[in-house]
Amino acid sequence: MSPAHETPDLYGAYPRLGPAEMALLAACGTRHPTLPGEVLIREGERWPAFYVVLDGTVAVVEPSGDEERVHGVHGPGRFLGGLGLLTGQAGGLRAVVRDPGAVLSVPVADLRGVVDDHPGIGDVILRAYLIRRGVLAELEAGLRIMGSRHSPGSRRLREFAARNRLPHKWIDLEDDKEAGQLLDHLGFTPADVPVVILRGEKVLRAPGNAELARAGGMPAPLAREMVGDLVVVGAGPAGLAAAVYAASEGLSTVVVDAVAAGGLAAASALIGNHFGFPAGISGGELAERAAVQARKAGAEFTVPAKAVSLDRHERHYVICLEDGRSVSAHTVVVATGTRYRRLEVPGAAGFEGAGVHYAATPAEARLCMRAPVVVVGGGNDAGQAAIYLARHAARVRLLVRAGDLGRSMSRYLADELRRDPGVRILLNTEVRELVGDAGGELRAVVAEDTRTGERREIEAAAVFVLIGAEPQTRWLSGEVALDERGFVLTGPDVARLPASGTAARAPGEPWHESGRPFPLETSVMGVFAAGDVRAGSVKRVSSATGEGSMAVHLIHEHLKTTGHPPA
Incomplete structure (x- = not known):
C-alpha cells in the first residue's frame, strides 16, 4: 500500500516524526525488518516496544470474529501504539504489517528516557495517544457491554468503563431484541447479565468492576504489601497532584481509588477556566494526563480499590480495602473528594x-x-x-x-x-x-x-x-475529626478542637511541636487532607491541585520530624 492510501492525520492523531526526532529515537532503538502479515502486537497484550514505521505500512485493526475493522494504516515516519503503552494497560487492537519494510523498535523504558530529555517528543506522542483514545471512544471500538438499561449492574459497568475511558459499545437488550434472544438461545440466565464480550472471544458474565478492569487491560493492582512513604486515597485532581509531586520528589507513592482517576472533575466535559488551558480541557483528558505524569514519576496506582478504614499500626498507617487487601505508609493524603447528591423526587x-x-x-x-x-x-x-x-x-x-x-x-x-x-x-x-x-x-x-x-x-x-456536594468520608468516621457536614477538619480548625475525644490526637498524644498541626493536617498526625473533601476548601480544580502539591511539602516536613527517611 502506498503512502497515498494511509490513514489521514485526524486532528493530530497520526503525526509523522521529523528527522531530528527520528535520530534521537534511532540512537536507542533497533531496526527490525517486517514481512506481510507479521503481527507486531496482539490484542489483549501490552506493547513490548514503541514502534516507528521506517518503510512499508502497518495496519491497526480490531478483530471481530472472522472479520477485521481497520482503524488506521501507518506509513513511514508514523508511530504506533496508544495510551496503554505509557500506562501499562493492554490494548484491544492488533498491529499487522501490510506492506513489507521495516520498523524502529524502541524499548518503553528507553522511550521514557528520551521523553525526559526531550519533552517536545513526549508532547507529540502524548497528544496523539490522547486523541486516538478519543477516536476509539467515538467509534465505539473495544469491548461490548450487553444488558438492560434498568439493571443496576449494567449501569455500574457502563459508568466504570466511561470513567476509565475504556473504549466500549453499549448494547441495550431493551432495544436490541435479537441480542436478547441470542443470549437466551445460548443458555444465559438473568443472573448472567450484564454480559461483557472482549475481543470477540472472551465472555464475562455479570463481572465486578475489578474483573472488568483486568479483562479490559488495566494494570493489575499491587500484589505485595509494603510500608511506603505515602498512600493517596482518591485520584481526583488533588490526589493526582499529590501523586505527581510526591513521586517526582522521591517519595514511594501508592494511589488508590474506588472507581477511576479524575474524581468528580472527570464528569466535566469541559473545564473552561483551568490555568494553562485557554481553550479549556475536558475533565477526563486532564485526569489522563495527570495519571500518565504520576506513573512516569514512579507512582503506583491501584484501581478499582475502595478504602473502607484507616488504622494505625506502630509507626505507620494502614488503609484497609474493600477486597480485603491493605496498603501501608508513613503518611496519608485523604483526597476522596465529593459526589453529587441524588435527586430525591418521585420517580x-x-x-x-x-x-x-x-x-x-x-x-x-x-x-x-x-x-x-x-x-x-x-x-x-x-x-x-x-x-x-x-x-x-x-x-x-x-x-x-x-x-x-x-x-x-x-x-x-x-x-x-x-x-x-x-x-x-x-x-x-x-x-x-x-x-x-x-x-x-x-x-x-x-x-x-x-x-x-x-x-x-x-x-x-x-x-x-449536578447539585450539592457530599464528602466521601464515611470510611474515616471515628478516626479523623469531621465537621457537621462530614468534611475533614484540618489545620487551625483541628487546633481549636478540645484535647479529648478527637480521634487522632489519641489520648496522651497532644500536639507537642510548634506549628502543628500543619495547615492541611488532620486531627491525626501525618494524615493530610486536600481538595474538595477538606472543610473550608475552595471547590475548584486549580485549588485542589494546589492543595495536593502543598500537602507533599508538608509531608516532607512531617517525615523530618519523625525521623523517617524517604523509602
Whole structure:
C-alpha cells in the first residue's frame, strides 16, 4: 500500500516524526525488518516496544470474529501504539504489517528516557495517544457491554468503563431484541447479565468492576504489601497532584481509588477556566494526563480499590480495602473528594442510569443526541454541562434553584450561558417529579417556580443532576475529626478542637511541636487532607491541585520530624 492510501492525520492523531526526532529515537532503538502479515502486537497484550514505521505500512485493526475493522494504516515516519503503552494497560487492537519494510523498535523504558530529555517528543506522542483514545471512544471500538438499561449492574459497568475511558459499545437488550434472544438461545440466565464480550472471544458474565478492569487491560493492582512513604486515597485532581509531586520528589507513592482517576472533575466535559488551558480541557483528558505524569514519576496506582478504614499500626498507617487487601505508609493524603447528591423526587430512582445521569461526558451525550434534556444545578459543573450538551441535544433547559445565576457560578461561565442560543435558563426552579411514558422511558420533568408555586411539565429524554456536594468520608468516621457536614477538619480548625475525644490526637498524644498541626493536617498526625473533601476548601480544580502539591511539602516536613527517611 502506498503512502497515498494511509490513514489521514485526524486532528493530530497520526503525526509523522521529523528527522531530528527520528535520530534521537534511532540512537536507542533497533531496526527490525517486517514481512506481510507479521503481527507486531496482539490484542489483549501490552506493547513490548514503541514502534516507528521506517518503510512499508502497518495496519491497526480490531478483530471481530472472522472479520477485521481497520482503524488506521501507518506509513513511514508514523508511530504506533496508544495510551496503554505509557500506562501499562493492554490494548484491544492488533498491529499487522501490510506492506513489507521495516520498523524502529524502541524499548518503553528507553522511550521514557528520551521523553525526559526531550519533552517536545513526549508532547507529540502524548497528544496523539490522547486523541486516538478519543477516536476509539467515538467509534465505539473495544469491548461490548450487553444488558438492560434498568439493571443496576449494567449501569455500574457502563459508568466504570466511561470513567476509565475504556473504549466500549453499549448494547441495550431493551432495544436490541435479537441480542436478547441470542443470549437466551445460548443458555444465559438473568443472573448472567450484564454480559461483557472482549475481543470477540472472551465472555464475562455479570463481572465486578475489578474483573472488568483486568479483562479490559488495566494494570493489575499491587500484589505485595509494603510500608511506603505515602498512600493517596482518591485520584481526583488533588490526589493526582499529590501523586505527581510526591513521586517526582522521591517519595514511594501508592494511589488508590474506588472507581477511576479524575474524581468528580472527570464528569466535566469541559473545564473552561483551568490555568494553562485557554481553550479549556475536558475533565477526563486532564485526569489522563495527570495519571500518565504520576506513573512516569514512579507512582503506583491501584484501581478499582475502595478504602473502607484507616488504622494505625506502630509507626505507620494502614488503609484497609474493600477486597480485603491493605496498603501501608508513613503518611496519608485523604483526597476522596465529593459526589453529587441524588435527586430525591418521585420517580427519580427508577430512571437512574436510564434517563437520570450524574455526569455529562461523551458517553452520556451520545445517549441523548438531538433530544431535549434538562440540567439541574447552579454551579460551574452544571453550567459547563449545559454548554457541552447544547452541542448534541435538541435543546437544553438549565434549572437553577437560586434567583441569581452568578450566585455560585463563575461570571465568565454565566455570561457564556446567557449567550448560548441552545440553553434556556430557568431561575427559582426546582424539580418536583419525573414522568415516564407507557414504555418506561423518561418523558418529562415536572418543575416548580418556587416564587409562584406554578408547576409545569418540561419535555426531557434525559436529566443531568449536578447539585450539592457530599464528602466521601464515611470510611474515616471515628478516626479523623469531621465537621457537621462530614468534611475533614484540618489545620487551625483541628487546633481549636478540645484535647479529648478527637480521634487522632489519641489520648496522651497532644500536639507537642510548634506549628502543628500543619495547615492541611488532620486531627491525626501525618494524615493530610486536600481538595474538595477538606472543610473550608475552595471547590475548584486549580485549588485542589494546589492543595495536593502543598500537602507533599508538608509531608516532607512531617517525615523530618519523625525521623523517617524517604523509602
